[in-house]
Every structure is written in C-alpha cells, then in structure tokens.
Amino acid sequence: MKICKLKNGKELVIRKAVREDASKIIDFTKTVFGETTYLTRTPEEFLITVEEEEKFIEETNKKNNCIFLVAEVDNEIVGTLTFSASSSHRTRHIGEFGMSVKKAYWGLGIGSNLLAYLIDWARETGVIRKINLKMREDNVRARALYEKFGFKTEGIITRYFYIEGKFYNVIEMGLEVN
Template structure:
C-alpha cells in the first residue's frame, strides 16, 4: 500500500493517529492485539485464548479481505502500536452484496480519545466510495452506552434487540441491532 492511502489525524491528547488498511504483514501484530483486547474488554465476542487463528491463517485472511471490494480491515495506529481495528464485510451474492456488518475495538488505554469515531467516519467514507454498499449494520451490547451514543450520533438507528446474544461471566447479555442506510434507493 502507498503511504498516500493512510489517513493521519491529530487526537485531542496531541498524539498522531494513523488509519490504514491492514496488510498480510500485519498478521502477527494483529493476533497480539486481538489477544490483548480479548483480555481487557467484555465488549468483544471472544475472551482470551478463544480467537484460534494461526499467523499464517491471519495472513491468508488479510490477503483475501484486501481482494474483496466490499470488505475492509482497518488498523488504527499510534507511534507504530496497533490501538484499534475495524472490520467490515458485505455479502458476496448479488442480493446481499450491498449490505454488511462491522465490528470494532480500541485498546482500553486509548478509550475516549475519538479513535472509534475516526474509524467509523473512515468506514462510512469508504463504503460510500465503493458504489456498492448501501446499508451498514452492527450489533452492540445493550449496556455499552458510550458505543451506542457514538453510533446514534453518527446516524445509526435502532432496528431491533436480540436477547441472550452473548454469555459472559455466567450472565446472558443482549445486543441492539443498529443500521444505517447510505442510499435510500
């Protein structure tokens, strides 16, 4: 990837955030990031040791994502450290290739700096630029109020609620299904 494909943003604490597409060479660092996030946040769908991909599996996955025009794997970095990710995938069949779902995470020590917002804005710009994506969906824990507020502020609307979607620390947790239509047609 050309460095011109990177977006640089000065955060409110003065640090420089870089947003860029993931590359196969990021596989090992991404697996370390995923393990860290799995251990520090109950807002993701896995716990420590549950991801189950080898470095080679992750390399292959990242290569495949890069070749699909309706998929995105975004990395947020500060001073070379992966501090957040956002992944989006749309359907592959003609009837569903216009719609997809994303997931995102940010390392706890970088919460409340606007990184999630910047990644989300990147996703929306990218999706509109594809000429294909017309709807973006997400699932968010019903008790993750900061994330819900961010999504609402960016224009996502509540479309439903799923009970018992997650089972964490012996408790069931529901999720809201939210969506944004990019083109009303």
C-alpha cells in the same frame, strides 16, 4: 490512508491492514479480548494463526465490499475495524462491522475516526448501501459513538451473551449509505 490528531495531541494513522500486520493484529486482538466483555470471545478462544490472519487480510483486500482497517499511534496498532459483506448478488450491498480500541486509548477519538473512515469508504464503493452492527445493550460508549454517526436501532436479540450466569441482550443497529 488518513492521518489525524487525537485529543491527546498524538498523531493517529488509519489505513488498510496489510499482510505484514498479521502478527501484530493477533497480539492486539488477544489484548482487547482480555480487556472487555463487550466482545464475543475470550483471548483463549482466539486461536487464529499468523498464516490464517495473513490470508484473511489478503482475501479482504481483494474484495470491493469488505475492508479491514488498522489504527496506529507511534507505530503501534491500537485499534481495528473489520467490515464484511457477502458475495451473493442479492445481499452484497449490506455488511456488518466490528471494531475495538485498546483500553488505554479509549476516549481519544480513535473509534470516531475509524468509523468515519468506514462510512466515507462505504459511500465511495458504489456497492455498499447499508452498514449493520450488533452491540451489547449495556455498551454505552459504543452506543454513543454509533448514534453520533446516525446509526438507528433496528432490533433486539435477547440472551445473546451469557457471562458469569447473566444474560445480555444485543441491539442491532444500521446506517443507510448512498
């Protein structure tokens, strides 16, 4: 767990998700899916049940190369980050993450603190050697965040998103750790 101060003076708690967070995480996720088109799904497509979310949290917590983080302000979940890696012997050292912060809390440092936590954790696992991500090409805020932490562009996937008749490319970025 990590406690830090946000730019608005509020206290931010970053910790691993636990089973009891499942219902709050579902509500949070539906909210953020409705706030931005930078994420792959719409709120209507997020049909996971509380039981499935609980199972996902527990399964993640059992693995030494995966992590599910929540960011809380005033006991409310305002951000999440999930990092998943394979169990295959040859690729268990790489994983990909996705993160989101509630729109009302953008620009306060929550994304930076979540990412710093992930990178510190990855370095300590002794397993993870590379962190990957995919990002919509025009997501300038996310790009600034990832570049600030040293992520490098490794490739472009064209036509990844198709939204209201317009295609968007996705950039693949990576950070080597250890």
